[in-house]
Amino acid sequence: MQEVFTSFEKEIIYTITALILLFIFKFILTTTANKVGKRADINLARVKLIVRYINFLVIFIAIFVLLIVWGVEITQVTVVFSSVFAVIGVGLFAVWSILSNITSGVIMFFSCPYKIGDEIKIHDKDFPFTAIIEDIKAFQIHLRTSEGELITYPNNLILQKAVSLVKKDAFIDSSDEGKDAL
Structure with missing residues (x-):
């Protein structure tokens, strides 16, 4: 077991650092959304919806960062993510209004x-x-x-x-x- 930790020591340290930084980033974004919601007297359900979007964003960034930390090359990651987004984009083309409505909901939350x-x-x-x-x-x-x-x-x-x-x-x-x- 000690051998595993010594051979992947750098990756483990980077992983822990990345997770801590992403947790701080998520905390800042969530706190900001809650403050904006309170200041603008926005319904709690709408604030929770924005927090859900923030969680999705942080998870997406975490996956991307951890893949790079553990040695997957950036070109491979970009090929996978662009392929996934292309499939999702084609699949969601027929329901673009759903994405438009979600985006509009986020815009309306802040302004x-x-x-x-x-x-x-x-x-x-x-x-x-x-x-x-x-x-x-x-x-x-x-x-x-x-x-x-x-x-x-x-x-x-x-x-x-x-x-x-x-x-x-x-x-x-x-x-x-x-x-x-x-």
Whole structure:
């Protein structure tokens, strides 16, 4: 056993160092996402979704780094990863909107001017409507119209269409109105 440690001493030290650095990197990214979520008053479910994306990214980087540390040549790693991404790219070409919606969800997490409970108006020439945001998921936003109709609207369309904020925290405002009536 001692012979194994002495023959792979450098690789073991690099592996431990890489794992520690990746753990610190993951901790920094997760902490930043949580702080952004708290500061912007973003729903906890959306923060957890971004943390899941961060975990996937760190695992991907860890695999890449550990393959290089243990002696796999960079050209071999790039051939494997490019082949895998080519197959995934061709396989996902038919469902590109899913990736578009996930990407839009991440963008909306960091720079969305409206939150759950806000009333928005979507200026679509074919189907304009006003609704309250009930939930923001990975792929779509759940909107509730004044008639009680639930609309699931894709995240990528929220970023493509003109959207205006009608009333901030419409849930809270409507409940406050009920208190005044009493």
